[in-house]
Amino acid sequence: MLEVNDLEVRYGAIRAVRGVSLKADTGELVAILGANGAGKSSTLMCIAGALKAAGGSIRLDGQDVTSANPEKMVRAGVATVPETRDVFPDLTVTENLTLGSYTRRSDRAGVTEDRERMLALFPRLAERAAQPAGTLSGGEQQMLVIARAMMSRPKVLLLDEPSLGLAPVIVDQIFEMIRTLKQSGLTIVLVEQNARKALSVADRAYVMRLGKIAASGTAAEIGAATDLSALYLGG
Amino acid sequence: MTFTVQFLIDVLSLGGAYALMALGLVIVYGILKLVNFAYGELIMVAGYAMFLMGGSGLPWLVMAGVAVIMAVIAGIATDYVAFRPVRAKSVTAVLITSFAFSTLLQNAALLFISPRPRPVPLPDIFSQTVTIFGAITPVRNLITIVAAIVLLALFAWLMRRTVLGIAMRAAATNFTMARMLGVPANLIITSAFAISGFLAGVVGLLWIGRIGTVVPGIGLEPLLVAFIATVIGGMRSMTGAVIGGFLLALIDTTLNYTLSQELLKFRDAFTFSLVILILLWRPDGLIKGPASGQRT
Ligand SMILES: Nc1ncnc2c1ncn2[C@@H]1O[C@H](COP(=O)(O)OP(=O)(O)OP(=O)(O)O)[C@@H](O)[C@H]1O
Ligand SMILES: [Mg+2]
Numbered sequence: 001m002l003e004v005n006d007l008e009v010r011y012g013a014i015r016a017v018r019g020v021s022l023k024a025d026t027g028e029l030v031a032i033l034g035a036n037g038a039g040k041s042s043t044l045m046c047i048a049g050a051l052k053a054a055g056g057s058i059r060l061d062g063q064d065v066t067s068a069n070p071e072k073m074v075r076a077g078v079a080t081v082p083e084t085r086d087v088f089p090d091l092t093v094t095e096n097l098t099l100g101s102y103t104r105r106s107d108r109a110g111v112t113e114d115r116e117r118m119l120a121l122f123p124r125l126a127e128r129a130a131q132p133a134g135t136l137s138g139g140e141q142q143m144l145v146i147a148r149a150m151m152s153r154p155k156v157l158l159l160d161e162p163s164l165g166l167a168p169v170i171v172d173q174i175f176e177m178i179r180t181l182k183q184s185g186l187t188i189v190l191v192e193q194n195a196r197k198a199l200s201v202a203d204r205a206y207v208m209r210l211g212k213i214a215a216s217g218t219a220a221e222i223g224a225a226t227d228l229s230a231l232y233l234g235g
Numbered sequence: 236m237t238f239t240v241q242f243l244i245d246v247l248s249l250g251g252a253y254a255l256m257a258l259g260l261v262i263v264y265g266i267l268k269l270v271n272f273a274y275g276e277l278i279m280v281a282g283y284a285m286f287l288m289g290g291s292g293l294p295w296l297v298m299a300g301v302a303v304i305m306a307v308i309a310g311i312a313t314d315y316v317a318f319r320p321v322r323a324k325s326v327t328a329v330l331i332t333s334f335a336f337s338t339l340l341q342n343a344a345l346l347f348i349s350p351r352p353r354p355v356p357l358p359d360i361f362s363q364t365v366t367i368f369g370a371i372t373p374v375r376n377l378i379t380i381v382a383a384i385v386l387l388a389l390f391a392w393l394m395r396r397t398v399l400g401i402a403m404r405a406a407a408t409n410f411t412m413a414r415m416l417g418v419p420a421n422l423i424i425t426s427a428f429a430i431s432g433f434l435a436g437v438v439g440l441l442w443i444g445r446i447g448t449v450v451p452g453i454g455l456e457p458l459l460v461a462f463i464a465t466v467i468g469g470m471r472s473m474t475g476a477v478i479g480g481f482l483l484a485l486i487d488t489t490l491n492y493t494l495s496q497e498l499l500k501f502r503d504a505f506t507f508s509l510v511i512l513i514l515l516w517r518p519d520g521l522i523k524g525p526a527s528g529q530r531t
Contacts, residue, residue: 048415049415050411050414050415069414069420070411070414070415070417071414071417071418071419071420073415074415074416074417075417080415082412082415086409086412088404088405088408088409088412088413089408090404090408091401091404091405091408095401095405098398098401099398099401099402099405099413099416099418100416102398102402102416102417102418103416103417105398148416149416152416152417
């Protein structure tokens with residue numbers, strides 16, 4: 001489904017990602033773990049088309065999509081939830097969801113149906129449908145951005161630290177939802193600091209360190225690795 | 236009563252024109268975080284389009300329609316000529332290119348038409364007056380009010396009810412995120428310039444209708460008015476731009492009514508002093524608008 005080869009991302013002289021290769025098969029949930037500044041978000045944003053690749057390639061279903069622009073990636077079936085949790089604060093919850101379905105806006109019936117489904121899945125959002133998204137709590141905003149990403153009916157979902165700054169109860173809810181999404185057959189790339197949580201839902205995992213892949217394997221292998229904390233904290 | 240009605244109509248008609256001018260400027264600013272200094276020339280384009288069609292014998296409404304379309308085309312051209320090639324570069328680069336495009340259009344008018352005022356065809360109704368509660372009112376003021384109400388309502392509908400409008404509001408707060416939902420950047424930017432041109436075109440007709448002639452420098456005052464109105468209202472908010480337009484008209488009209496003949500020459504000095512006071516009180520303008528960060 002998604003195949004990244006030898007990817008490089010630079011910010012001026014800073015080499016944030018240095019030759020990262022990873023892949024996610026159809027229906028697979030792949031976690032990317034690593035300390036702060038390891039280059040996880042840069043990798044994800046580059047796949048999403050929001051950052052240009054300085055080298056390497058990204059393939060989706062065998063098609064080369066390296067350095068495609070973000071709107072093209074969405075049309076190709078890749079939806080992204082960035083770690084900055086970007087709701088449009090002055091737009092209502094409903095309007096935020098409407099934008100999520102921008103690429104299939106002509107399919108009005110389907111969009112309405114999906115919106116109803118998302119609101120049924122997140123009753124807290126349904127209660128606040130007409131409220132500006134900026135007034136939602138952090139957890140509600142996270143639910144909204146995930147729901148919004150799902151409105152494009154993606155094949156691949158890129159999730160960047162969905163648990164960031166949320167209370168444990170909310171984190172559990174979010175992970176429950178990620179599990180549900182995975183069961184529906186969606187391919188998911190999940191970036192997380194919360195390794196234990198991430199490994200509990202992931203099929204496979206990569207550990208990043210200083211812009212490179214330091215370890216990879218099944219979730220069980222990575223979870224059992226004795227040097228996990230060393231890799232992880234070694235930043 | 237007569238006085239009140241007259242004052243109200245004056246404020247509303249001037250304010251309606253100011254609000255539309257400000258809206259045309261702020262729609263592009265909101266998305267690109269850049270002031271389009273060639274905005275006034277869109278009004279000039281509409282004016283000269285009317286002048287050139289003057290002898291054609293076409294019905295006035297057809298000429299007006301063509302003039303507005305010319306302003307829309309000029310608006311889109313501004314994007315392609317002045318903004319798109321340097322958009323990814325620095326703010327300064329775009330400032331210079333939009334100034335340059337403005338000068339280019341003005342000089343084209345000087346060279347190919349004339350530096351002197353040129354008459355613009357106007358329908359008879361523009362010079363008629365009616366009496367409302369004893370106040371003798373030019374019909375064109377009423378037309379301006381109606382046009383402003385209709386366009387503001389249309390604009391509000393476009394921004395709130397259509398997917399394109401919602402996408403434009405989203406792009407104004409976070410362009411990258413909007414793109415990551417599949418909203419094409421170029422479509423949004425081109426639409427903003429087209430709407431800006433449309434508003435400039437309609438305002439141009441109403442504005443030039445007050446004087447009856449067009450000169451190459453006609454756009455300067457509308458640009459200034461639009462800029463001041465948006466600064467008062469808050470650069471980030473479309474509601475703010477509209478409120479700023481009406482407030483500026485209220486200040487101008489009040490000064491017109493109260494200042495003596497000698498002092499009236501200094502009206503702009505009084506206006507600007509008030510604007511400075513407002514900005515000292517609220518440096519970000521009256522309406523905060525959505526938090527928005529980076530330039531795109
Ligand atoms: N806009 C930027 N300009 C310059 N350097 C940047 C920028 N964004 C990220 N970096 C640098 O790139 C490196 C990788 O950052 P990135 O955000 O990808 O890490 P991360 O693994 O997502 O970290 P975190 O877990 O803290 O989110 C860091 O050294 C960071 O300082
Ligand atoms: Mg990150």
